[in-house]
Amino acid sequence: MDMEELTPTIEELKRVLEGKADEDTIVRELDTYINVYRSTLEAAKRGIVRKYGGEELEFVSGDGVKKKVERIEGNEQNVDLTVKVLHAEKREITARGEPKTILTGIIGDDTGTIPFTSWETDRFNLEKGGTYNIRSAYAKTWNDRPQINLGKRTEVEADASEIEVPQRVISYSAKEVKLSELMDGMGNVNVTAKVLSVGPKDITVRGEPKTIFTGTLADESGKVEFSSWGEFPHEEGEALRIENAYVRAFRGIPQLNLGERVSITRVDDDIGELEDLESSTPRSIGELEEVGGGLDVLVRGTIVDIRNGSGLIRRCPECRRSVLNDECITHGRVEAQQDLRIKAVIDDGGGALTCIVNRELSEALSGISMGEAQRMTEEHHDPDVVAKEMERRLLARAAEMRGNVVSDEYGMMMIAQDAKVVDVDVRADAKRLLDELEAML
Numbered sequence: 001m002d003m004e005e006l007t008p009t010i011e012e013l014k015r016v017l018e019g020k021a022d023e024d025t026i027v028r029e030l031d032t033y034i035n036v037y038r039s040t041l042e043a044a045k046r047g048i049v050r051k052y053g054g055e056e057l058e059f060v061s062g063d064g065v066k067k068k069v070e071r072i073e074g075n076e077q078n079v080d081l082t083v084k085v086l087h088a089e090k091r092e093i094t095a096r097g098e099p100k101t102i103l104t105g106i107i108g109d110d111t112g113t114i115p116f117t118s119w120e121t122d123r124f125n126l127e128k129g130g131t132y133n134i135r136s137a138y139a140k141t142w143n144d145r146p147q148i149n150l151g152k153r154t155e156v157e158a159d160a161s162e163i164e165v166p167q168r169v170i171s172y173s174a175k176e177v178k179l180s181e182l183m184d185g186m187g188n189v190n191v192t193a194k195v196l197s198v199g200p201k202d203i204t205v206r207g208e209p210k211t212i213f214t215g216t217l218a219d220e221s222g223k224v225e226f227s228s229w230g231e232f233p234h235e236e237g238e239a240l241r242i243e244n245a246y247v248r249a250f251r252g253i254p255q256l257n258l259g260e261r262v263s264i265t266r267v268d269d270d271i272g273e274l275e276d277l278e279s280s281t282p283r284s285i286g287e288l289e290e291v292g293g294g295l296d297v298l299v300r301g302t303i304v305d306i307r308n309g310s311g312l313i314r315r316c317p318e319c320r321r322s323v324l325n326d327e328c329i330t331h332g333r334v335e336a337q338q339d340l341r342i343k344a345v346i347d348d349g350g351g352a353l354t355c356i357v358n359r360e361l362s363e364a365l366s367g368i369s370m371g372e373a374q375r376m377t378e379e380h381h382d383p384d385v386v387a388k389e390m391e392r393r394l395l396a397r398a399a400e401m402r403g404n405v406v407s408d409e410y411g412m413m414m415i416a417q418d419a420k421v422v423d424v425d426v427r428a429d430a431k432r433l434l435d436e437l438e439a440m441l
């Protein structure tokens with residue numbers, strides 16, 4: 001079961017528990033019940049409610065409720081709608097490390113419009129202008145606005161009726177978003193952010209030379225690279241209100257584009273010192289999966305796997321790719337060079353992310369130097385001995401990683417620019433959880 005499907009349950013538990021457990025706790029508990037104890041969803045919900053002292057009887061029943069669009073609140077688990085599709089487009093995302101095609105857009109009825117996401121593009125063919133009966137959809141809130149999700153349980157059938165959607169609500173109202181919420185394909189975006197760096201860049205557009213301005217913006221939620229296609233008379237350190245920008249991703253990292261329609265004004269209200277923006281708080285891996293990547297992101301979680309390809313490896317001197325038996329797929333037989341690397345999977349309870357850690361950081365993280373790694377490998381006649389020792393030292397440790405999070409055909413990964421084990425005693429944490437469970441049974 002993926003987190004997307006669990007969102008209504010999380011919302012429901014938050015409501016029922018009335019602040020007795022925060023979202024991170026609920027997500028972690030659900031994950032433990034479902035993935036470790038293999039409980040059913042119902043059993044997990046009951047267990048969590050019992051544990052944190054909520055009223056057990058407040059759960060919504062399983063039958064779908066027929067609703068008009070304007071009555072969608074964003075916490076419906078099972079809702080039926082009859083709607084017209086006003087806009088629909090396919091989008092490639094990475095969910096749990098797997099490439100996936102989803103369909104997003106706007107649907108509406110005679111009461112209003114609402115964004116939707118279909119996670120099952122193979123099963124539903126929703127076309128612009130068509131009217132459909134949707135059964136067993138679920139709703140959640142994104143950027144403070146409710147949105148409809150079509151998941152595994154959802155059924156869709158075409159409807160012959162014609163729906164009049166009121167004009168006034170079709171307008172794609174500009175969205176005020178945090179930089180961490182920027183997602184490929186967004187238009188009409190408003191942000192308030194500080195300029196961390198900016199400079200001119202010469203490019204060629206349709207054979208013509210052109211100077212644009214590129215740089216980095218930051219707010220308290222994260223950072224983003226931007227390109228301004230027109231004038232940009234602003235300097236490092238200025239706080240700006242940017243309206244009507246749009247987002248395109250490069251290798252999964254959302255980038256903000258300031259095009260012809262953009263309006264930029266300087267704002268005086270302080271949005272934080274630059275130093276504070278530099279040391280941003282950790283991002284949730286689940287959220288990163290929703291947007292596909294990010295610039296200079298901090299994540300904090302538990303190291304749950306040291307993947308193949310960690311330890312002492314050999315690289316082609318030409319292309320730096322790792323090679324087996326000194327054969328590069330591009331350069332043939334080469335005099336390979338040794339390198340040290342860790343591919344660590346870090347899990348923050350909401351998702352998992354593979355972090356690629358370079359030699360210098362691997363040495364610091366594992367305490368194994370290049371020289372020691374070479375000696376260990378020779379002594380044990382085992383090419384995997386270093387990886388095994390790294391695993392022994394790092395598995396189940398809490399760690400903090402910082403770097404760019406990119407997506408490609410292999411999924412989402414972080415190129416670590418900083419990596420360290422942090423002083424959270426995961427074992428003590430796990431023991432506490434078990435004690436609590438035992439006390440409950």
Ligand SMILES: [Zn+2]
Pocket residue numbers: 316317318319320321328329330331332
């Ligand atoms: Zn090569």
